[in-house]
Structures are given as C-alpha cells and as structure tokens.
Amino acid sequence: MRNGSIVAPLLLIGIGGLFLARNVFPELPLLDYLALYWPYLLILWGALRLLEVFLWRSSATNSAGRPLPRAGVSGGEWVLVFFLCLIGMSLHAVRGFSTWLPRAGVEWGGLEVFGESYEFPIAGQATTSANPRVVIENFRGTARISVSKDAGDLSNMVKVSGQNHIRSIDQASATRANQQGTLEVSGNANQVIINVHQDRVSGIRRLDADMDIVVPKGASVVARGHDGDFDISGITGSVDINGRNSSVRLESIGGDVHLNVQGGNLIRAVDLHKSFDLTGNGNDLDLERVAGQVTISGYYSGVQQWKALSGPIHWRGTQTDFSAQGLPGDARVTSSDILMTGIEGPVHMNSQSRDMELNDFTESIDLTINRGDVKLAPGRASLARMTVNVNAGNVDLAMPEGARFDLNAITNRGTAMNDFGSPFMQETNRQGASIRGSIGGPAVNIRVQRGKIQLRRVIGQPEKPGTLTSAPKLPAPGAKAPQAALPRIVEQ
Amino acid sequence: MLIQAIRGPLMLITLGALLATDQAGKLDIGRTWPVLLILYGVLRLAERAAHRATGDEPPRGMHL
Numbered sequence: 001m002r003n004g005s006i007v008a009p010l011l012l013i014g015i016g017g018l019f020l021a022r023n024v025f026p027e028l029p030l031l032d033y034l035a036l037y038w039p040y041l042l043i044l045w046g047a048l049r050l051l052e053v054f055l056w057r058s059s060a061t062n063s064a065g066r067p068l069p070r071a072g073v074s075g076g077e078w079v080l081v082f083f084l085c086l087i088g089m090s091l092h093a094v095r096g097f098s099t100w101l102p103r104a105g106v107e108w109g110g111l112e113v114f115g116e117s118y119e120f121p122i123a124g125q126a127t128t129s130a131n132p133r134v135v136i137e138n139f140r141g142t143a144r145i146s147v148s149k150d151a152g153d154l155s156n157m158v159k160v161s162g163q164n165h166i167r168s169i170d171q172a173s174a175t176r177a178n179q180q181g182t183l184e185v186s187g188n189a190n191q192v193i194i195n196v197h198q199d200r201v202s203g204i205r206r207l208d209a210d211m212d213i214v215v216p217k218g219a220s221v222v223a224r225g226h227d228g229d230f231d232i233s234g235i236t237g238s239v240d241i242n243g244r245n246s247s248v249r250l251e252s253i254g255g256d257v258h259l260n261v262q263g264g265n266l267i268r269a270v271d272l273h274k275s276f277d278l279t280g281n282g283n284d285l286d287l288e289r290v291a292g293q294v295t296i297s298g299y300y301s302g303v304q305q306w307k308a309l310s311g312p313i314h315w316r317g318t319q320t321d322f323s324a325q326g327l328p329g330d331a332r333v334t335s336s337d338i339l340m341t342g343i344e345g346p347v348h349m350n351s352q353s354r355d356m357e358l359n360d361f362t363e364s365i366d367l368t369i370n371r372g373d374v375k376l377a378p379g380r381a382s383l384a385r386m387t388v389n390v391n392a393g394n395v396d397l398a399m400p401e402g403a404r405f406d407l408n409a410i411t412n413r414g415t416a417m418n419d420f421g422s423p424f425m426q427e428t429n430r431q432g433a434s435i436r437g438s439i440g441g442p443a444v445n446i447r448v449q450r451g452k453i454q455l456r457r458v459i460g461q462p463e464k465p466g467t468l469t470s471a472p473k474l475p476a477p478g479a480k481a482p483q484a485a486l487p488r489i490v491e492q
Numbered sequence: 493m494l495i496q497a498i499r500g501p502l503m504l505i506t507l508g509a510l511l512a513t514d515q516a517g518k519l520d521i522g523r524t525w526p527v528l529l530i531l532y533g534v535l536r537l538a539e540r541a542a543h544r545a546t547g548d549e550p551p552r553g554m555h556l
Contacts, residue, residue, distance in 0.1 A: 036515065039509070039510075039511035040508060042511065043504075044508075045508070046501040046504030046506075047501070047505060048501075050502065053498050057494060071500050072498050073500025073501055078500075081504060085511070088511070092515055
C-alpha cells in the first residue's frame, strides 16, 4: 500500500468541521477566525508533515519496509499552500484587519457595497484667543463651522461635537476603526488643530466624520481633506480650503477666501466681505454678494451663477477668459451659454465656443469668440467703445434709441441686417456684407468671419445697470436664453 | 535523506510563523521573508554535510 499522508484526510475533516460548525452555530464569526488565524494552519500542516516524517523514519528503521519520502512536502501540497495563502490574505484584507491595502474599499461609483454604517460620538474642545486659526487636517466627512453664540469667556473656545460614521462589515471591526480614528483637538491659543486621524483607519473600513465645530467669531479656518464637505458661516477671519471631491458652502465670511478644490461638487459662497479666490474644477458654482475681488480659475461643468459681485472679476476657464470691474447684476454660465446682465466694464471676454448674451453693461467691451452667437444689448444710451471679433457665429446688436455711436460692422461671409435705420448704411458684396455709419459717438467695431450681423433699435427707457428691479428670468440649464430676456425690441 | 524529508515541513512551519507574526501586526512579512531563503540555504548545507558524512553523492538542483 502506498504511503498516504494524514494531512489530506485531516484537511477534509477540518473543512467538514468548519461547515458543520457554521450550520450549528450560525452566530460564530468563523470567517473572522479564519482571517485571523489562517497562518497557524500552515504551521500545523508543517508540524504534521514533520511528525509524519519522523514516524516514517522510525518505522523505516524498525521494519525497513517504508522508505523515507524524497520530499517532506510534495509539489501539489505547495500549490495548495499557495492558494491557502492567497485566500487567507484576501480574507484578512477584506475583514478589515490588514494594513496592506490602504483604503482599498469596495466602492462602486461612490457607493459602498459591503457592510453597514456604525456611529460613534466624538467630542473635543480647546480654549483659544479671540481670533485663532482653526486647522482641520485630513478631513473626510461633513464639517459645519459656525460661530459661538456664547458671550464672554465661553466665546473663546473651539468646540467639536458630532459622530464618526464607520462603514464596516461588523461591529467589532467598526469599533477598531473608531479607536484608530479618534478625534484629536490640539494646538495652542492661536492655532487649534482638529484631526480625526482618518488616515490611520486601515482596510476597507471607511470613516466619515460628521462634525459641528463652534469657533470664536474672529477665527480663521484652514481645512484640508479628501471627500470633505465644509459648511462655514459667520466668521470674520479668512477661509483657506484645499480639498478634493469636496463641497464648500460659505456664508458671511469677513476675511479673504481662498479655495483650491478639485472635483468640487458644489461651491457656494454668499456674503463675502473680502476677496474670493477659487482654483480647481468641479460642477456647480454659486456666488452671491461678494465685496472684494473674485478670481476663478478652472473648469466647472455644471452651472455657474454669479450675483451682485461688487469687486473686479477675473474668470480663467479652460476655454474662456473673462474680466470685468464688477457684476452688480447677475450671470449664469453653463458649458454652452453665458448670460450676463448688469456688468461694470471695461469687459474683456475671450471664448472658444459659447453662445453669449450680455445685457446692460457700462464702459468698453472687448469680445473675441471663436464659435458662438453673440447678443449685445448695452441697455443705455451713453455708450463706450465696443470691439467684437467672431470667427463663426451671429452677432445681434440691440442699441437703445438715442444712443450715439460710430458703427463699422463687417461679415466676410454672411448677411447683414440693419433694423436700426439711418444713418447706418447696409452694403452687400459678393459673399459678405457690412453696416457702416456714424451718429457721433464711440467706435463700435464688429468683425465676423462667417455669420450674420443684425443691428436693431430698442425703444423704451432702458433701465440703469445695477438697478434692475427684475433681472431677466434665467433659462433652464442647457436651454437657450429666451428672447423675452431682452429689452423690448421693435422689428422694423 | 532525513534532512531532505524534513526540509519541506520546516519551510512550511517557518512560512506559517512569519505570516502569523505579520498578521499579529508585529513583524511585516515584507521585511522578514529573507528568513525563508536563509533557512533553505542552511538546510541545503546541512544536507550536503550529511551526504559527505555518509559518503553519498549530494543531489543536484534545487527542490524543496
């Protein structure tokens, strides 16, 4: 009879025992045991084989009938060992004991597939000066930062309260994660550092903190984090956020705001008393009542809405560069359209491919558009210099009755329509057309390579910029600006 | 011959021990794996010495 190892039968017995135990005691966390102690199976296996070798040897020396095996562990067994290691390591990682796969969570499109959410309360506080710098490190989750309503000494404190939300397969694993991701509030009177240590949490467990942070009114906030949403209101200090996949909501901020957010889902800032500086990219951007300079640099795929921006604006997008001295009215910018009403010039706009409609602007305007239709309605009789260059697209110029300007509008390929009447003369040549004339005013130069030019006269008293009582209704995303948005126009 | 026969089980036990200490969070297997090479080398040397002592031709090649 061939010498068989006892390991194979033992393995079968073991597997059978495991399944039986699982059926008899379903609440036993067998997989956890396996994930934790599988290396001991290897030791047991080796010990058994060693024992067998010695047994064989003793029987070989005794009876000389059973030669020693050439190798203590056969090739097939090594293959099994290899698979056991693979399974063991995977289990170890999946059950959240491993530090090998940092953040290797099973996440499909932002949706966590496995496990359930466990909550643990967190709290911390620190006494500070009246205007401390509050630093939030490595943050993931939601942080609401507001101003203390207490008076006196209590106002000079930073208080953190909230929960840790931990997504995990079981309670024990979640508790371990909570111990790793403990809230730490450290620093001194002038600088408080808030850290939930989410980077320490290993495995596929995911820790999101939901924090309410109460700070003194004079505080400044510095925050860094992935997947961190920030909601800051009421502070008189500055805000500096550096994040990825973050949403930021700011309200009543006294200091300068500097945001560097990649993949910002929503950025909304209302009532900023100083400047606003945004770098990065994202989806929607909402700006309202900003007193200082506004600088936006980056691509926003959703809808940008700007309203009542008192300071100079500079927007540097991937395809568009826009600057103006202010926007007392409002603006709506999508990836295909720009609609602005109530702009303080001089206005500079340089765009690759967007339709645009600019209403009610002051000072000079300088537009260069590669592809897109342009509608200009200065909305007031006293005009300034206008220069419009369009490569492919139509230009619609709606001038108020009584406006004085010198027009030189030329399209190289397309038609020109003069609905304003005299003294402007319309000429048509072989492929192109032009409208020229003067009623003694600033120069309005329009150059179109391919497209129509239309000059119209708007009758009625135009409203003054910035004092629009009813701003034009904003079109739905993706929709063209409705004709009704323009001041009343008389077609002749 | 005996050493050759126990080499596999010893390697297996060592591998298990290294993995166990790794998973207990003490020593990373990424740092301790050379122990396996050393053990293998030592066992091969012991095997050669045993063959010398008995006057046999030592086996060539590498096998566990």
